[in-house]
Amino acid sequence: MAISVSMTVNGKTVSGDVEARTLLVQFLREQLQLTGTHVGCDTSQCGACVVHIDGESVKSCTVLAAQVNGTSVTTIEGLANNGTLHPMQEAFREHHGLQCGFCTPGMVMSAIDLVKTHPKPDEHTIREWLEGNICRCTGYHNIVKAIKAGAEKMSAA
Amino acid sequence: MSATGIGASVRRKEDLRFLTGRGNYTDDINRPGQTHAYILRSPHAHAKINAIDISAAQAAPGVIAIFTGKDMAADALGGLPCGWQIHSRDGSPMKEPGHPALVVDRVRHVGDQVAVVIAESLGQAKDAAELIEVDYAPLPAIAHPGKALAGAAPQVWDEAPGNLCYDWIIGDEAEVDAVLKGAHHVTRIELTNNRLIPNAMEPRAAVGEYDRSTGDYTLYTTSQNPHVIRLLMGAFVLHIPEHRLRVVAPDVGGGFGSKIYHYAEEAIVTWASAKINRPIKWTAERSESFMTDAHGRDHVTTAQLAMDKDGKFLAFKVDTIANMGAYLSTFAPCVPTYLYATLLAGVYKTPKIFANVRAVFTHTVPVDAYRGAGRPEATYLVERIVSQAAREMGLDQAELRRRNFIKREEFPYQTPVALVYDSGDPAGCLDKALKLADYAGFEARRKEAAARGKYRGIGFSTYVEACGIAPSAVVGSLGARAGLYECGQVRVHPTGSVTVFTGTHSHGQGHETTFAQLVSDKLGIPIENVDVVHGDTAKVPFGMGTYGSRSLAVGGVAIDRAMDKVIAKAKKIAAHLLEAAEADIVFENGEFSVAGTDRKKAFGEISLAAYVPHNYPITELEPGLEETAFFDPLNFSYPGGAHLCEVEIDPDTGVTEVVKFTAVDDFGRVINPMIVEGQVHGGLAQGIGQALLEACVYDEDGQLITGSFMDYTMPRADNLPNFSLDTHNVPAPDNPLGVKGCGEVGAIGSPPAVINAIIDALSPLGITAISMPATPPKVWQAIRSARPSVAAE
Numbered sequence: 001m002a003i004s005v006s007m008t009v010n011g012k013t014v015s016g017d018v019e020a021r022t023l024l025v026q027f028l029r030e031q032l033q034l035t036g037t038h039v040g041c042d043t044s045q046c047g048a049c050v051v052h053i054d055g056e057s058v059k060s061c062t063v064l065a066a067q068v069n070g071t072s073v074t075t076i077e078g079l080a081n082n083g084t085l086h087p088m089q090e091a092f093r094e095h096h097g098l099q100c101g102f103c104t105p106g107m108v109m110s111a112i113d114l115v116k117t118h119p120k121p122d123e124h125t126i127r128e129w130l131e132g133n134i135c136r137c138t139g140y141h142n143i144v145k146a147i148k149a150g151a152e153k154m155s156a157a
Numbered sequence: 158m159s160a161t162g163i164g165a166s167v168r169r170k171e172d173l174r175f176l177t178g179r180g181n182y183t184d185d186i187n188r189p190g191q192t193h194a195y196i197l198r199s200p201h202a203h204a205k206i207n208a209i210d211i212s213a214a215q216a217a218p219g220v221i222a223i224f225t226g227k228d229m230a231a232d233a234l235g236g237l238p239c240g241w242q243i244h245s246r247d248g249s250p251m252k253e254p255g256h257p258a259l260v261v262d263r264v265r266h267v268g269d270q271v272a273v274v275i276a277e278s279l280g281q282a283k284d285a286a287e288l289i290e291v292d293y294a295p296l297p298a299i300a301h302p303g304k305a306l307a308g309a310a311p312q313v314w315d316e317a318p319g320n321l322c323y324d325w326i327i328g329d330e331a332e333v334d335a336v337l338k339g340a341h342h343v344t345r346i347e348l349t350n351n352r353l354i355p356n357a358m359e360p361r362a363a364v365g366e367y368d369r370s371t372g373d374y375t376l377y378t379t380s381q382n383p384h385v386i387r388l389l390m391g392a393f394v395l396h397i398p399e400h401r402l403r404v405v406a407p408d409v410g411g412g413f414g415s416k417i418y419h420y421a422e423e424a425i426v427t428w429a430s431a432k433i434n435r436p437i438k439w440t441a442e443r444s445e446s447f448m449t450d451a452h453g454r455d456h457v458t459t460a461q462l463a464m465d466k467d468g469k470f471l472a473f474k475v476d477t478i479a480n481m482g483a484y485l486s487t488f489a490p491c492v493p494t495y496l497y498a499t500l501l502a503g504v505y506k507t508p509k510i511f512a513n514v515r516a517v518f519t520h521t522v523p524v525d526a527y528r529g530a531g532r533p534e535a536t537y538l539v540e541r542i543v544s545q546a547a548r549e550m551g552l553d554q555a556e557l558r559r560r561n562f563i564k565r566e567e568f569p570y571q572t573p574v575a576l577v578y579d580s581g582d583p584a585g586c587l588d589k590a591l592k593l594a595d596y597a598g599f600e601a602r603r604k605e606a607a608a609r610g611k612y613r614g615i616g617f618s619t620y621v622e623a624c625g626i627a628p629s630a631v632v633g634s635l636g637a638r639a640g641l642y643e644c645g646q647v648r649v650h651p652t653g654s655v656t657v658f659t660g661t662h663s664h665g666q667g668h669e670t671t672f673a674q675l676v677s678d679k680l681g682i683p684i685e686n687v688d689v690v691h692g693d694t695a696k697v698p699f700g701m702g703t704y705g706s707r708s709l710a711v712g713g714v715a716i717d718r719a720m721d722k723v724i725a726k727a728k729k730i731a732a733h734l735l736e737a738a739e740a741d742i743v744f745e746n747g748e749f750s751v752a753g754t755d756r757k758k759a760f761g762e763i764s765l766a767a768y769v770p771h772n773y774p775i776t777e778l779e780p781g782l783e784e785t786a787f788f789d790p791l792n793f794s795y796p797g798g799a800h801l802c803e804v805e806i807d808p809d810t811g812v813t814e815v816v817k818f819t820a821v822d823d824f825g826r827v828i829n830p831m832i833v834e835g836q837v838h839g840g841l842a843q844g845i846g847q848a849l850l851e852a853c854v855y856d857e858d859g860q861l862i863t864g865s866f867m868d869y870t871m872p873r874a875d876n877l878p879n880f881s882l883d884t885h886n887v888p889a890p891d892n893p894l895g896v897k898g899c900g901e902v903g904a905i906g907s908p909p910a911v912i913n914a915i916i917d918a919l920s921p922l923g924i925t926a927i928s929m930p931a932t933p934p935k936v937w938q939a940i941r942s943a944r945p946s947v948a949a950e
């Protein structure tokens with residue numbers, strides 16, 4: 001019953017055999033050992049698992065590995081460039097947008113996608129956009145601040 | 158102040174790994190030969206198990222072993238222990254029923270552990286679990302604490318008649334009753350502190366591994382206190398001596414109390430890993446977290462506050478029923494007693510207080526400490542009744558509080574409920590908050606909102622809390638079965654870099670940064686040269702872990718004391734090298750010098766000499782530079798402050814929007830303001846969540862209705878405002894670093910501020926109470942009932 005899949009993950013071509021029920025997040029974490037993408041729920045609500053598929057943010061717990069055959073996937077591990085943090089990662093650090101770090105990969109991936117459509121998001125837009133990302137630690141105050149600052153840096157770059 | 162020393166908002170050392178996906182959480186750990194465990198759980202709140210048939214499951218593909226409670230019992234394992242014993246008013250000890258890791262013949266809450274299936278893959282374990290046939294005989298269940306004591310209520314335990322765990326009191330009831338009787342005015346209140354589900358974003362997980370060559374066990378677990386788990390699981394459950402058991406709590410994705418306790422799954426994977434001779438991983442699915450993580454709060458309370466004609470508080474009487482759930486979790490019994498009733502004085506000079514707390518068993522998951530633990534329940538009660546008293550007396554909220562505040566100069570202050578507050582300035586905090594919140598301009602804002610058809614209100618909460626737990630002798634006399642000191646070890650390496658080992662655990666608090674600041678500041682070395690290690694019993698000498706806002710107030714002091722010892726020894730080495738008297742050696746900015754001269758040695762030169770002792774006072778001093786200190790505080794830590802919440806309510810939808818939240822807190826002394834603010838933000842979100850959104854609901858039959866993020870409303874970004882924060886720090890004389898805890902105040906101070914704001918907004922309609930969470934349907938209903946004419950429109 002194994003299905004062969006092949007895709008680009010963080011710029012590298014990868015392939016593997018998965019079960020029909022294997023979720024993308026399982027494929028990333030268990031087969032590729034990319035454990036930066038987290039699982040925080042079983043009802044597609046928390047957003048800890050957000051990755052980019054062909055540039056768009058997607059909850060990787062809601063898609064099967066087999067469904068994304070042939071796509072290009074970016075995870076939190078693929079953001080920094082030769083040791084230089086992505087401006088959004090840098091903004092989270094600068095503005096203390098993370099505490100335990102568990103929601104963080106999903107937050108950062110989601111925020112980057114927001115900036116694609118809203119290069120200069122205001123606070124309200126950011127808060128609404130984060131509807132699908134839950135953080136239990138930060139109270140969101142500094143996440144919102146970080147995303148605003150990160151967006152500005154991204155737009156300036 | 159240096160850029161990395163005390164008082165600087167140093168960016169966090171831990172962030173880089175979290176931001177690049179290189180964190181190392183328990184579920185990220187995979188051991189060679191690892192298997193996967195799935196736990197079959199009870200779908201019933203209460204049932205007798207007639208039989209369990211595992212034969213079909215055993216034959217399923219990939220299954221390695223299946224164990225039930227009988228297998229654990231056959232190995233004579235102990236139950237999960239409770240760490241605190243409370244005595245009832247008649248002197249009898251609390252009822253303490255057994256808590257098996259896997260039940261034998263009866264389940265007592267939905268989610269109770271019935272069997273564990275271990276297989277090559279998690280999918281196979283789950284598939285096999287579906288083939289296990291459990292013959293249950295369902296029994297009637299009780300979930301609501303307020304109904305548990307009723308005569309006809311189903312019984313959770315034969316040994317706890319009437320479901321009563323303990324009936325505890327503090328204070329003199331007759332004295333308080335006499336004052337209530339003769340008082341000018343008595344304010345009465347009835348309220349519920351809603352049951353909450355902690356929901357740290359990382360679900361609990363555990364990996365157990367047995368090493369057959371040494372006979373040693375290792376447990377990787379999502380814990381706030383690995384040494385405590387080693388002690389509880391090793392000594393009480395599995396009977397493994399400490400030197401044969403290593404517990405590692407790596408990166409942990411939030412705890413909020415829920416990861417303090419020793420859970421069944423930890424014992425199951427550790428025990429079973431020796432049975433099958435392979436490592437075993439278990440990771441909770443979120444729905445399992447909902448039904449197995451210890452919940453928080455769940456009190457039902459009535460209270461009376463007596464005042465004289467000027468509104469001076471004369472006496473306070475409290476009656477509380479606290480839900481323990483089906484079993485006693487690790488710290489559960491102390492939460493509604495010593496962490497709750499001892500805070501009932503709040504920031505006021507109420508001379509007489511009496512409280513009666515009855516803890517009850519129900520067919521629900523155990524309830525234990527959740528961010529704030531007892532103090533939010535106390536603060537919610539005190540600040541609700543004080544606000545109601547002000548309304549009944551026709552006094553301004555600030556004014557009634559000021560008349561009763563303990564004044565700054567009256568600290569240290571002995572309350573009638575056991576605590577001695579070491580320092581504080583309630584009035585100072587409130588004044589600052591009123592300014593920051595522009596209280597003077599509030600009525601204008603209320604009018605402006607009314608013009609837009611919105612009800613606007615402002616709510617007060619002036620609080621103090623006791624944390625930094627705790628003096629071992631005090632908690633021991635109150636029933637704690639453990640000490641509550643902390644351990645710090647400072648290892649200076651030959652080149653002068655430093656590794657700090659702390660018995661506290663960081664799961665979001667940023668210890669790797671804050672503690673490095675302490676060291677950088679005191680030893681005068683660059684912060685990059687300091688590493689903080691925590692969360693591994695094989696590395697850290699000992700520790701009691703992180704909860705009760707104790708890490709800096711207790712653990713930080715232990716590190717500071719260890720540094721004192723390092724400096725004392727280094728001075729001896731310096732004196733030898735500089736050929737001076739030890740008394741003449743001065744240590745400043747990372748250099749040892751002879752007073753009044755320019756002769757000096759850098760910190761790194763001394764550490765090198767300690768490890769390369771060619772020219773060394775070897776007859777008097779051992780080589781090496783590494784010191785350990787244990788610190789046991791003499792008092793709790795007492796942060797306090799004033800929280801002001803402004804809400805706007807839309808009468809058409811019942812939606813409450815927090816439009817402004819102001820918090821002015823007293824933390825004694827702040828090491829890293831950025832991190833402290835972050836802690837306050839997070840606490841406020843949880844407190845506002847409790848007030849407006851979060852409710853754990855069991856139905857009459859003990860079924861958990863709110864078992865997922867779809868039913869249990871977590872605070873989202875668009876539910877919360879930007880917070881307006883400031884501090885009003887009064888140094889803590891009873892703490893050697895002058896610091897007070899900061900991790901829980903947000904969750905403690907904020908719920909009454911929010912609810913008082915809603916009541917204030919709706920008071921023109923005659924509404925005097927609303928319960929938590931104040932959801933839109935509840936608020937809408939309250940408005941409709943108060944304005945029948947509108948309802949008819």
Ligand code: FES
Pocket residue numbers: 038039040041042043044045046047048049050059060061062
């Ligand atoms: S794991 Fe929660 S949304 Fe994907």
Ligand code: FES
Pocket residue numbers: 097098099100101102103104134135136137138358410411665
């Ligand atoms: S930082 Fe812990 S959940 Fe967001």
